[in-house]
Amino acid sequence: MIEEKTVRDEELNEELLMELLERGEVETFREEFLSYHPYDQAVFYEKAEPEMRELLYQYLSPKEMALIFAAIDLDDEEYEEFFKELNSIYAADMLSNMSTDDAVDVLNNLNKEQVATYLSIMDKESARQIKDLLHYEEYTAGSIMTTEFVAIPQNSTVRSAMNILRNAASKAETIYYVFVIDSERKLTGIVTLRDLIIADEDTLISSIMSERVVSVSVGEDQEEVARMIKDYDFLAMPVVDFQNHLLGIITVDDIIDVLDEEASDDYSKLAGVTDMDNFDKGPFTAAKKRLPWLILLTFLGMLTANLMGLFEATLDQVALLAVFIPLIAGMAGNSGTQALAVAVRGIATGDIEEESKVKLLLREAGTGLITGVVCGVVVIGLVYFWKGELLIGILVGTAVMGSIFVATLAGSFIPLLIHRMKIDPAVASGPFITTLNDIISILIYLGLATTFLSQL
C-alpha cells in the first residue's frame, strides 16, 4: 500500500519492547509496538533473536505480522529460516492478509514445497490470486503488479464511484487512481480521486475521465515500467494484456524498490561483486560473494602474464620498459571503465536506443582519440623531464594513446554488443573490461617496444 499509517515521532524504544516481551506483558507490548510504523516494527523483528521472534508470533496476529513482512527486505536464506519458525496455518493466514504483490514477493524467496503447502492451506480466493501472479516471469510488469485496484464501469456517476471507492478503501492498494473499464473489463480511462472530489456528484465518469491512459503490457520489463513512472510522475500504472483487459496495477512504492535494486545491481557489477553484501554477515559470506570474480580474474591475469612472457626477451634487454607497464595498463583500464559506465547507464536509463548506438560508438571513438592524444603528450613530457629519455617517452606515450583509444572503444562497444544479444549489459562489469584492456594495452606497448627495440 502506498499510504501506510504515517506514525512515528521518536525512535522505537527497543529496550522497553524487549522487556515487555520477556515479562509477558502482552497488552502493554502490543499497544507500544503497534503504535510504530510497520517498517520500524520490521526492523525490530529482523534484529530479534529466535526466542524473541517466537514470542512475537504469539503476541501478534497473522494480520499484524503480514504488515511486518510486507515492509521487510531479507535475503533468500533468511526468508526460509523465518518461515520455518512459523506454523503453516499462521504463515498461510499471514500471506493471505498481505497485498497480493507483497505475498508473491515473499513466496518467490521460499522453496517450492513451502509455497505449495501455504497455497493449499490458504483461503481459495487469496490462493487463486497469488497463483495467477506467480505465473508471470520474474522482472516483468506482471510479476510486480497487484490485483487490488479499484475499477469502475464507465457509465457510473461520480456518486456511485465514490461509494465503490469507500467500500474498497480498506483493501485496495491505492484509491487515488480509479480505473474505468467497459463491459468486457477493457481499460477505457482513468480518473483520479482529485478529479472525483471536485466534480459534481451526478456527473458521469465518462465525461471527466482521461481517455488516453498510459498503460503497460503485462510482459513489459519492470525497468521500463519504472522509467515510465519516474518520467511521468505517476502514483500507479495500469497493466493490461494484449487485448487491453485490465489485469492489475503497479504502484510507485514498488517502483522505487525496482529502481533502487537496478542501480545497486549495476553498481555491484561495475565493482565486480556478485551482489551487495549484507553487513550483518561474516567474512566467509562476504568472501564467498567476491571470490568467483577474483578467481576468474586470477586466470585472466595469468593469461596476461603468459602473453607478457612472449616479450621476456625484450624486457630482459631493457628493464626500464617494465616500470611503465602499470601506468599504461592503468590508463587503459580507467578509460575503458569510464566508457563502459557511460554505455551501461545509458542503456539502463533508456537514453541509448537502437538507432543511437552507431552515434555513440562514433562519439566514443572521438573521445578516445582526444583523451588518448592529450594523455599521451602528457606522458611523453613527464618521461622526458623525469628520465631524460625522449625515445622511451615517445614509445610509452604512443602506447598510452593507442591503449586509451582502443580501451574507450572496447568499453562502449562491448556493453552494446552484449545488450544486442539480449543480455544485461552490466555483466560486462568493471573488472572484466579492465583485465581485457590490460591485455590489449600490454600487447600494444610491448609490441611497439619489440619492433623498435634496436632504437632504444
Added chain:
Amino acid sequence: MIEEKTVRDEELNEELLMELLERGEVETFREEFLSYHPYDQAVFYEKAEPEMRELLYQYLSPKEMALIFAAIDLDDEEYEEFFKELNSIYAADMLSNMSTDDAVDVLNNLNKEQVATYLSIMDKESARQIKDLLHYEEYTAGSIMTTEFVAIPQNSTVRSAMNILRNAASKAETIYYVFVIDSERKLTGIVTLRDLIIADEDTLISSIMSERVVSVSVGEDQEEVARMIKDYDFLAMPVVDFQNHLLGIITVDDIIDVLDEEASDDYSKLAGVTDMDNFDKGPFTAAKKRLPWLILLTFLGMLTANLMGLFEATLDQVALLAVFIPLIAGMAGNSGTQALAVAVRGIATGDIEEESKVKLLLREAGTGLITGVVCGVVVIGLVYFWKGELLIGILVGTAVMGSIFVATLAGSFIPLLIHRMKIDPAVASGPFITTLNDIISILIYLGLATTFLSQL
C-alpha cells in the same frame, strides 16, 4: 505534482506536430500537442530546433510552458540557453505558474542576474515563496520541498476539511495527505484522503488523525529523506523547523529523482567519470568530463613508475618478475574496488552507521584474509604448473595474498575515513583506489622479490 494527467496511448507524432507548427495551424497544433503528457511535450520541446522553440513560445501560454519545464531535465548550459530565448515577462509568468519546488529547481540552474530579473518581474506572492525556498542549502530537505500543501486546523470536521481540500485541489502538490496544525502552525497530525472519504462528515479531524507523524527537519540531508520515504512507503513527508512548525512537504516524485541522481552519482564516481555524459553531446564535451580523472591518474601512474624504478636492478636480474606485475596489481585493484563499493553503498543506503564501522573493518580484514589466501594458493599452483617455478610461484602467491589483504582493508577504510571527515565517500572513487592499490601491491611484490633475490 504527483498525479499529472495520465494521458497518452500512443507515441507522440513528431512529424505531424512539426508540420502543424510550420504551417502555423495554431488551433490544430494546440489540440494535438496538449493532449499529450507534459513529459512527452517536454521531450518534443527539448529536441526542437531554436526556430521551432520560438514558435512554441508563441503558441503556448506561460502556464502551458510551465508544465513542460516542470517535466524537463536539462544541463545547466541548456537552461541558460533556453531562458535567453524567452522574453523576461513570459519567463517570469511561467515560473510563477510552476510548483514552487520546480521553479526553484529551474532557478538554481540560472545565473544570478537572470534569477534577480525574473523575481523582480514576478507577482509578489510567488516571488516571496520562491525566495524563501532559494535560501535553503542545496541537498537539504528545504531545497526540495514545496510549500503547496494542504493544512487544516485540528478542530475542523471532516466536512470542512473536504471543503478546504476541494478548494486547494487545483493548486496543491498532493491532496492525498492532509496535514493537521494547531493555532501556531505546529504540526500535530496527519490524515489521508483515504481516511477522510470513509469517515462520517461530522467527525472531528482530531479524532481520526494519526498523531505520531514522521517528519523531517528542514536542514536534513535529502538522501536521508529519500531513504525514509522509500522505507516507509510514503507519498509525501512533512518538513518542519526545530519548533515543529510545518514549513513544506516533499513528495515521492521528487524523491525518485533524488534516489536516481544519487545512484548515478555513486556509479559515475566508481567509474571515474566526473558526471554522466549527455548522449547528445559530442566527443569534446565527453573528453572534457573524463580528462581531469585521466590526467590525475597519469601523474599517479608516473609515481608508480617512479617507485618501480627503485627496483630496476631487481627487474634487470630476473626479467620473469615483470610479467606478473599486471596480475598482482590487477588482483589488488579488483579486491580493493569490491571492498570500496560495499562500503560506499553501505554508507549511502545508511546500512553502515557510526557504531558498525569497526565491525565492518574487522569483517573486511577477515574477508581480505580469506580471499587473499585462496587466490594466493591458486596463483602458486598456476605458476608452478605453468612455468615449473615453485619459488617464483611462492613469491607471486605471497605477494597476491598480501596485496589482496591490504587492498581490501584500504578499500573499506578509506571511504569510512572520508565519511568521518564529512566528505561524500564516493569521491574515493574506483580509479583512485585502484591506483593506490597498484602502488601498494607493487611495493609488496618487488620488496619481497628484492629481499629474496638471492634465492630466485
